[in-house]
Amino acid sequence: MDLFGLLIYPGLIFLLALAWFYEWLDRRFFARLQNRYGPIYTGPHGLLQPVADFVKLLAKEDIEPAAVDKPLFRCVPILVLTLPLAVLFLIPMSGVSAFIHFEGDLIFTIFIMTLLAILAFLGGWSSTSRFSTLGGLRAAMQTLGYEVPLAIVLIGPALVARSLSITRIVEWQASNGLWIVVLTPLGFGIAVLAMLAELEKIPFDIPEAETEIVAGWQTEFSGRKLALMRLALDLELVLSAGLISALFLGGPSGPVPFIPNIIWFLIKATFVVLILTNLRALFARFKIDQMVSGSWKYLVPLAVLQILILQLLLR
Amino acid sequence: MEGELLRHLAKKPATMQYPFEKFQPVEGTRAKIEIDMVKCIGCGTCVFDCPAFALEMVGKGMTCDMKWYPMRCVYCGQCVESCPRNAIKQTDEFALAKTRKEELVSEFKRSKKE
Amino acid sequence: MSESIFTVPVGPQHPALKEPENITLTLDGEQIIDAKIRLGYVHRGGEKALENRTYVQNLYLVERVCGICAMAHQLCYANNVEALLGIEAPPRARYIRTIVAELERIHSHLLWVGVAGHEIGFDTLFMYTWQDREIALDLMERITGNRVLHATNAIGGVRRDITSDMIPLIKKGLTYLGERIEYYRKLALGEKTIAKRAVGVGILKTQDALALCAVGPTARASNVRRDVREYDPYSAYDEMPFDVVTNDGCDVAARIFVRIDELEQCARILEYAVDHLPEGPIKVRAPRSVPQGENVSIVEAPRGEDIHYCKSNGSDRPERYKIRAPTLANWASMRKMLIGGSMADVPIVLAAIDPCMSCTDRVAFLDAKSGKSWAWSYEQLKKYVQKHYGE
Numbered sequence: 001m002d003l004f005g006l007l008i009y010p011g012l013i014f015l016l017a018l019a020w021f022y023e024w025l026d027r028r029f030f031a032r033l034q035n036r037y038g039p040i041y042t043g044p045h046g047l048l049q050p051v052a053d054f055v056k057l058l059a060k061e062d063i064e065p066a067a068v069d070k071p072l073f074r075c076v077p078i079l080v081l082t083l084p085l086a087v088l089f090l091i092p093m094s095g096v097s098a099f100i101h102f103e104g105d106l107i108f109t110i111f112i113m114t115l116l117a118i119l120a121f122l123g124g125w126s127s128t129s130r131f132s133t134l135g136g137l138r139a140a141m142q143t144l145g146y147e148v149p150l151a152i153v154l155i156g157p158a159l160v161a162r163s164l165s166i167t168r169i170v171e172w173q174a175s176n177g178l179w180i181v182v183l184t185p186l187g188f189g190i191a192v193l194a195m196l197a198e199l200e201k202i203p204f205d206i207p208e209a210e211t212e213i214v215a216g217w218q219t220e221f222s223g224r225k226l227a228l229m230r231l232a233l234d235l236e237l238v239l240s241a242g243l244i245s246a247l248f249l250g251g252p253s254g255p256v257p258f259i260p261n262i263i264w265f266l267i268k269a270t271f272v273v274l275i276l277t278n279l280r281a282l283f284a285r286f287k288i289d290q291m292v293s294g295s296w297k298y299l300v301p302l303a304v305l306q307i308l309i310l311q312l313l314l315r
Numbered sequence: 316m317e318g319e320l321l322r323h324l325a326k327k328p329a330t331m332q333y334p335f336e337k338f339q340p341v342e343g344t345r346a347k348i349e350i351d352m353v354k355c356i357g358c359g360t361c362v363f364d365c366p367a368f369a370l371e372m373v374g375k376g377m378t379c380d381m382k383w384y385p386m387r388c389v390y391c392g393q394c395v396e397s398c399p400r401n402a403i404k405q406t407d408e409f410a411l412a413k414t415r416k417e418e419l420v421s422e423f424k425r426s427k428k429e
Numbered sequence: 430m431s432e433s434i435f436t437v438p439v440g441p442q443h444p445a446l447k448e449p450e451n452i453t454l455t456l457d458g459e460q461i462i463d464a465k466i467r468l469g470y471v472h473r474g475g476e477k478a479l480e481n482r483t484y485v486q487n488l489y490l491v492e493r494v495c496g497i498c499a500m501a502h503q504l505c506y507a508n509n510v511e512a513l514l515g516i517e518a519p520p521r522a523r524y525i526r527t528i529v530a531e532l533e534r535i536h537s538h539l540l541w542v543g544v545a546g547h548e549i550g551f552d553t554l555f556m557y558t559w560q561d562r563e564i565a566l567d568l569m570e571r572i573t574g575n576r577v578l579h580a581t582n583a584i585g586g587v588r589r590d591i592t593s594d595m596i597p598l599i600k601k602g603l604t605y606l607g608e609r610i611e612y613y614r615k616l617a618l619g620e621k622t623i624a625k626r627a628v629g630v631g632i633l634k635t636q637d638a639l640a641l642c643a644v645g646p647t648a649r650a651s652n653v654r655r656d657v658r659e660y661d662p663y664s665a666y667d668e669m670p671f672d673v674v675t676n677d678g679c680d681v682a683a684r685i686f687v688r689i690d691e692l693e694q695c696a697r698i699l700e701y702a703v704d705h706l707p708e709g710p711i712k713v714r715a716p717r718s719v720p721q722g723e724n725v726s727i728v729e730a731p732r733g734e735d736i737h738y739c740k741s742n743g744s745d746r747p748e749r750y751k752i753r754a755p756t757l758a759n760w761a762s763m764r765k766m767l768i769g770g771s772m773a774d775v776p777i778v779l780a781a782i783d784p785c786m787s788c789t790d791r792v793a794f795l796d797a798k799s800g801k802s803w804a805w806s807y808e809q810l811k812k813y814v815q816k817h818y819g820e
Contacts, residue, residue, distance in 0.1 A: 034553050209550065212775060285550025
């Protein structure tokens with residue numbers, strides 16, 4: 001077992017640093033779009049701001065309301081942190097092959113992402129406060145909306161590369177010199193929108209709507225648990241950006257041969273993060289019934305259409 | 316809307332990085348009170364008219380001293396208008412915070428001649 | 430209580446509220462089936478304080494009833510006392526009062542558009558409108574000396590003059606604001622996500638608006654044509670060219686459009702007032718003692734009709750002063766607007782009446798059966814607070 005790879009690069013330390021870097025990038029870009037600065041003070045150019053926020057939350061008091069379901073309440077932050085970490089090893093970053101890969105790991109990734117949404121529901125349910133329950137219910141309903149189109153369009157690249165392993169898909173794009181986004185542009189768009197829903201970002205941050213239900217399913221978490229959950233959200237951002245760039249944009253490979261793979265991965269994943277942040281600044285928040293009905297009225301038919309077109313193209 | 320968003324990327328942010336950037340107060344802004352004790356006749360109109368009870372007369376008549384409490388003052392400027400001798404002036408010095416409560420009182424004393 | 434019905438308290442502390450109020454919603458899933466409103470969290474004893482200070486000191490206390498509509502309250506008070514004294518402000522003072530009042534309306538409506546954007550999750554709109562609001566605030570600081578709580582009225586006129594070097598600044602600011610208002614109108618019309626959150630939400634039909642005595646933009650968005658500047662002009666409004674803006678949408682989107690159109694009318698009034706500023710004194714001398722009498726004065730604050738009542742008894746302090754702020758009139762229609770909607774609509778519906786709790790809160794005890802009313806002393810209030818919030 002490659003311990004250095006597991007723990008340092010491209011393992012744990014690298015992933016944590018990348019998660020914090022993307023949170024910084026997201027906040028800075030969001031702020032500049034709104035004509036303000038964003039974090040600029042902590043560390044050089046404010047790069048240490050997410051780390052400072054994490055450390056501050058670790059030091060705060062961890063309040064557990066008396067009525068919560070204690071085992072579940074304590075497990076949810078830990079699970080929500082470790083599951084994305086586990087799946088991140090399946091995404092190729094430092095080379096065309098991922099750290100671990102096996103046939104069918106794309107399905108495994110989609111399964112884990114669904115599990116994260118169910119964990120959001122469980123987090124809200126175990127908190128037993130009114131706002132948490134509402135947030136948890138909304139998280140569950142939102143899953144109904146975006147999981148199906150997301151799963152459908154993520155199978156598109158698998159059809160092209162004739163394999164359900166993310167590593168094989170990236171290898172196919174590297175060897176054929178063609179990015180799959182050229183074949184499935186609609187799928188790319190739907191995947192980005194569905195990822196916004198999965199990450200609970202505006203316009204789909206309904207389970208966590210700050211002005212409506214305080215903090216939704218995250219309301220009762222505080223101190224260490226909240227620190228772990230926020231870190232988990234950042235890791236999910238890395239996971240989504242990495243997954244989309246691996247499946248659609250060719251992953252860590254590029255036309256110019258002398259640039260190392262990791263640089264290609266960073267460029268493409270950063271590009272996806274910037275798109276997600278831009279969409280975040282552009283829209284207002286939807287209502288849950290509008291989101292689910294809109295998803296089934298527009299996203300699912302378009303996703304199915306995309307797969308049909310893809311099949312015709314591949315013939 | 317997207318065009319507006321991208322245009323803002325090129326503009327300088329609207330936030331002013333105070334206190335690292337110096338801030339020039341707008342002309343005529345109402346801030347710190349200063350009393351010219353040479354002109355003051357000790358009539359007490361400013362004390363009577365202050366809505367926040369921020370001015371205090373120490374002593375009586377032409378030999379009085381004046382005290383002004385920045386923490387109570389609402390910087391309305393009524394004392395400036397009430398003074399029959401125009402002895403009170405309102406400057407634009409707005410950074411009046413102190414770290415100790417005892418420092419938050421301005422005393423205007425008459426200079427003792429001879 | 431059945432399985433899916435539960436109550437959710439919105440307030441007194443809630444991220445959607447800018448000021449504390451308590452609305453207890455009874456929800457069935459996401460649908461609201463009942464709402465119970467409870468106010469009084471910002472009661473500060475203002476009316477009693479007004480009785481203990483002279484008329485000159487009260488000028489500054491009255492404007493602190495509300496930070497956003499400070500000029501409106503102070504103008505109403507000045508009109509009241511001037512009517513009791515039998516004096517009238519000179520023409521130049523009336524024009525200056527109109528200019529500052531309209532600048533305040535611009536700042537208040539831009540603030541509201543930003544807050545409405547924040548309530549529906551559109552933080553970008555919030556940042557943009559509040560940045561443009563700075564133009565109005567800088568202009569007010571230049572004219573009156575302060576960004577909010579201007580204290581520009583005196584009994585008998587205004588305290589500061591608009592000098593000739595301020596006029597080009599005002600005109601430049603107005604030109605820029607005009608472009609931005611046009612941009613916000615296009616945004617409100619065109620942005621689909623705003624339409625999805627605002628159209629058909631928080632419906633208040635015209636007959637309900639009339640029956641529940643809604644005022645201000647809330648009423649005008651339900652096609653009730655009522656604007657104090659039109660039917661009872663004060664200051665210089667009888668000489669200003671402007672249109673009363675109404676909209677028959679009866680929902681939150683209509684309230685957005687009414688306020689954006691009112692912004693345009695404000696700019697129009699300001700242009701005219703600045704161009705036609707008459708010469709002359711800015712103040713007449715006012716005696717300190719007010720003869721015995723009673724007076725009611727009405728002013729169109731940014732949120733609606735603001736009524737002040739004053740009773741004087743010949744001394745230099747008022748005997749009784751009562752303020753009926755516009756938001757108090759709009760709260761009665763809140764229940765009608767909330768029931769039938771969903772939980773997600775609550776913040777925007779609350780924000781759409783532009784609630785200003787600082788204006789609103791007065792407390793009086795009423796025994797509904799016997800009709801007796803009384804007031805509490807400070808000691809009784811302290812005991813009540815310790816009993817309920819102490820543990």
